[in-house]
Amino acid sequence: MSIAEDRGADPAPIVDADEARRARARRLDQIGKWTLPALVLLVSLFLWDRVVVWNEIPHYILPGPGLVFETLIKDWAMLFDAALVTLQITLMALAVAVLGGVGLAILFTQSRWIEMSFYPYAVILQVTPIVAIAPLIFIYVDSRIAGLLLCAWLVAFFPVLSNTTLGLNSADHNLRDLFRIMGATRWQRLRYLQLPSALPYFLGGLRIAGGLSLIGAVVAEYVAGTGGIGSGLAFRILEAGYRLNIPRMFAALILIAGMGVIIFAGLSFLSHMLLRKWHESALKRER
Amino acid sequence: MMAGGSARATRKRQGTNLMPSQTPLPLGARPELLKMEGIDKTFNGDVVALKGLSLQVNEGDFISLLGPSGCGKSTALRLIAELSHPTRGRITWAGGHDTGDLGVVFQEPTLMPWATVAENVWLPFRLRGASYASVKDEVLQALRLVGLERFQTVYPRELSGGMKMRVSIARAMVTRPRLILMDEPFAALDEITRFRLNNDLLALKEKIGCTVIFVTHSVFESVFLSDRIVVMAARPGRVIRELTVDESYPRDEDFRTSSDYAAHCRSASDALHEAMGIAA
Ligand SMILES: Nc1ncnc2c1ncn2[C@@H]1O[C@H](COP(=O)(O)OP(=O)(O)OP(=O)(O)O)[C@@H](O)[C@H]1O
Ligand SMILES: [Mg+2]
Numbered sequence: 001m002s003i004a005e006d007r008g009a010d011p012a013p014i015v016d017a018d019e020a021r022r023a024r025a026r027r028l029d030q031i032g033k034w035t036l037p038a039l040v041l042l043v044s045l046f047l048w049d050r051v052v053v054w055n056e057i058p059h060y061i062l063p064g065p066g067l068v069f070e071t072l073i074k075d076w077a078m079l080f081d082a083a084l085v086t087l088q089i090t091l092m093a094l095a096v097a098v099l100g101g102v103g104l105a106i107l108f109t110q111s112r113w114i115e116m117s118f119y120p121y122a123v124i125l126q127v128t129p130i131v132a133i134a135p136l137i138f139i140y141v142d143s144r145i146a147g148l149l150l151c152a153w154l155v156a157f158f159p160v161l162s163n164t165t166l167g168l169n170s171a172d173h174n175l176r177d178l179f180r181i182m183g184a185t186r187w188q189r190l191r192y193l194q195l196p197s198a199l200p201y202f203l204g205g206l207r208i209a210g211g212l213s214l215i216g217a218v219v220a221e222y223v224a225g226t227g228g229i230g231s232g233l234a235f236r237i238l239e240a241g242y243r244l245n246i247p248r249m250f251a252a253l254i255l256i257a258g259m260g261v262i263i264f265a266g267l268s269f270l271s272h273m274l275l276r277k278w279h280e281s282a283l284k285r286e287r
Numbered sequence: 288m289m290a291g292g293s294a295r296a297t298r299k300r301q302g303t304n305l306m307p308s309q310t311p312l313p314l315g316a317r318p319e320l321l322k323m324e325g326i327d328k329t330f331n332g333d334v335v336a337l338k339g340l341s342l343q344v345n346e347g348d349f350i351s352l353l354g355p356s357g358c359g360k361s362t363a364l365r366l367i368a369e370l371s372h373p374t375r376g377r378i379t380w381a382g383g384h385d386t387g388d389l390g391v392v393f394q395e396p397t398l399m400p401w402a403t404v405a406e407n408v409w410l411p412f413r414l415r416g417a418s419y420a421s422v423k424d425e426v427l428q429a430l431r432l433v434g435l436e437r438f439q440t441v442y443p444r445e446l447s448g449g450m451k452m453r454v455s456i457a458r459a460m461v462t463r464p465r466l467i468l469m470d471e472p473f474a475a476l477d478e479i480t481r482f483r484l485n486n487d488l489l490a491l492k493e494k495i496g497c498t499v500i501f502v503t504h505s506v507f508e509s510v511f512l513s514d515r516i517v518v519m520a521a522r523p524g525r526v527i528r529e530l531t532v533d534e535s536y537p538r539d540e541d542f543r544t545s546s547d548y549a550a551h552c553r554s555a556s557d558a559l560h561e562a563m564g565i566a567a
Contacts, residue, residue: 174397181368183386184414192413196401278401278442 063247071247072254079236079248083255086217086232089145090263093152093213098206100153101160108161109168109194110186126158130216134223144224148232151223152216156209163205167198200279203271210263218256233259314514314533317345319381320466320498321367326376328362328524336362338523340376344466344498349489351509351516352502353555355563359524360502364391364468367500387415390459390467390497394474396451398443398458405430405439408458429461430454432491449480456488460495469501473508485511489538506559510551511543518555520562528558 015023045065051057052064059067072079104122108115134151141147171193179189221234231239233252240248275281326340337359344350352360365371367378368391380388390411398407405419408429412422419426430436433453443451452472459467473481485508492499503509509516510532518528532551534542542548 172397174393174395175399177365177368177370178391178393178397179414180370181386181389181391182411182414188414192410193399196399199401278444280444 060244060246063250067247068250068254072251075248075251079233079252079255082231082233082236082252083259086214086221086234086256087259089148089152089217089220089232090214090259093149093156093216094206094210094263096149096153097156097160097209097213101157101205101209102164102202104157104161105164105168105198106190108165110190115165122158122161125154130155130219131223134220137220138224147224148217148220151220152213155216155219156213159205159208159212160202161205163201163208164198167201168194170201171197200271200275200281203267203274207264207267207271210267211260214256214260214263312347314531317347320344320346320348321378321380321384323363323367323378324376326363326366326378327374328359328366328371329374335523337366337373338525340525342517342526344500346465346498347496348515349492349499349513350501351513352500352519353504353506353509353516353559354519354524355521355559356504357524358519358521358562360519361470362524364470364500364502367466368468384465387411387462388465390462390464392452392455392459392467392469392472394471396443396448396455398451398454400443403440403442404435404446404454407443407454408461410458411462425461429457432460432494433457433487447480448476449484452476452484453487456484456491460491460497463495464497466498466500469499471502471504474504481508486539488512489536493536506552506555510548510555511538516555516558518558518562527562530555530558 049064049066052062063071104118108119130151133154134147137150138147141150168190175193176189179193184192217232218234221232222238225235225238233256237249237252240246240252321344323340323342323344326337327335328337329335340359340363342350342363352363354360362371366373368389399410402410405426408426409419409422412425413419427436427439430439433456435450435453435457438446438450443454446454455472459469473484476484488499489512499513501509501512503512514532514534516530516532517526518530519525520527530551534547534551
């Protein structure tokens with residue numbers, strides 16, 4: 001039953017066998033969630049190291065984890081600067097994707113005509129691989145930053161657009177009727193009904209878009225190629241590849257992956273904070 | 288500042304202040320609230336949901352619409368709420384009306400899950416541009432009337448089905464509407480909760496002195512609650528019989544076990560069977 005109904009009674013906590021078992025299982029889950037992946041990591045690092053040492057693989061073919069780690073530390077200043085550049089592009093693209101995606105979604109739900117006119121092109125942009133579009137973009141866009149941003153945005157905005165559109169349209173139909181009966185204006189319906197209904201969908205799209213904007217930024221850097229000031233991680237990987245500096249390639253790769261994980265975790269945390277009070281997805285049920 | 292429609296505004300304010308009780312006038316003496324005349328409603332050109340429906344609703348009535356599934360009860364309510372429009376015929380409010388005159392309760396509680404109980408009840412005011420502070424008293428009073436004052440900061444997902452329905456009722460009556468439409472509000476609840484809500488609904492109606500149109504499938508519920516039972520038949524949806532339950536309010540558990548109650552249930556049940564027989 002409801003927890004709310006029991007409020008005020010303030011009963012002493014009773015722990016039965018079931019509860020105790022569940023609590024134990026929960027604790028084990030909590031521990032396993034961190035220790036198991038860590039264990040897998042340790043084992044893989046160990047195997048990787050052994051394979052390299054036992055087979056005497058030269059470092060310009062496959063460096064061992066120790067060397068990669070050393071390189072990461074040695075080149076930290078340069079790699080970190082590059083990571084900041086990539087991160088900056090990624091976050092800017094994500095921000096523009098959110099503005100563009102949500103803005104378009106709102107336009108789409110305000111007018112069927114706008115949706116009918118533009119939705120097909122949004123799909124076309126989405127299904128065309130970014131690597132195919134990127135070279136053209138760098139021909140026509142002079143500013144390097146603008147080009148990178150455009151690429152990353154092209155990849156990232158669609159999940160925001162399609163999820164938000166779905167969310168705006170999925171407001172409970174009885175609530176819609178109620179708003180109509182109570183004489184709500186279009187703006188009130190959007191503000192008090194459709195936007196809150198769309199929030200969980202939007203956040204789902206945002207998490208996908210976060211990963212995609214990183215991919216977009218990296219792909220665009222590869223295509224843009226030229227180095228110099230303001231080069232990101234992808235460019236560092238390319239450059240290290242030309243020089244057969246394989247350990248640095250690995251180090252940069254680790255940084256990119258770490259960045260992806262941080263973006264995903266940050267967005268998941270944001271989503272949890274915004275939904276935890278009311279949404280089913282954030283509700284912990286008895287299992 | 289108070290030009291047109293001031294008479295109604297004044298009356299409404301009095302309605303709020305006249306708190307504890309407004310005993311409705313006897314059945315024959317109530318002024319007309321609204322009238323449905325010769326209503327036809329056809330969907331997609333061939334589904335005849337209503338045919339020649341006429342019904343006069345008087346102030347203070349508690350009307351139950353009773354009838355088999357598909358006879359157009361919900362359609363009738365939607366027409367009154369202007370969510371859809373009659374194919375033929377018309378609905379007129381005596382002395383006109385505005386959005387504040389109508390409260391609606393659906394079969395599901397239909398609360399906004401992202402808003403607290405108090406915010407949900409605030410909604411009708413909010414849509415009229417009223418800040419929470421300015422209507423806090425009304426909101427809390429409505430919650431007190433449905434027995435949920437303590438839960439104002441709770442989110443709907445923490446409430447039981449019956450409590451959610453109470454919030455929904457509080458939201459429908461917080462603006463003191465003249466007419467409340469209820470479409471099988473208690474159908475999804477267990478019988479104990481349902482009985483309790485039936486009692487509370489009657490007490491509430493007494494207190495705020497509104498008119499109610501209540502859709503139900505239950506003969507017992509309709510007899511216990513209403514003073515007019517409108518029995519409808521399907522295909523095409525129409526009124527086949529109107530019964531009056533001229534028993535005084537407040538009604539309590541004694542009424543549920545009285546022989547009068549049983550007699551009313553029998554005639555309502557007979558009328559319902561007639562409605563289903565015609566439909567078959
Ligand atoms: N939007 C619609 N489009 C097409 N047909 C509809 C629509 N709404 C209702 N109907 C039809 O109109 C008839 C009456 O429907 P309505 O929902 O009013 O019945 P009801 O008496 O409320 O039934 P129930 O007791 O099952 O809720 C049904 O035959 C239904 O199929
Ligand atoms: Mg219905």
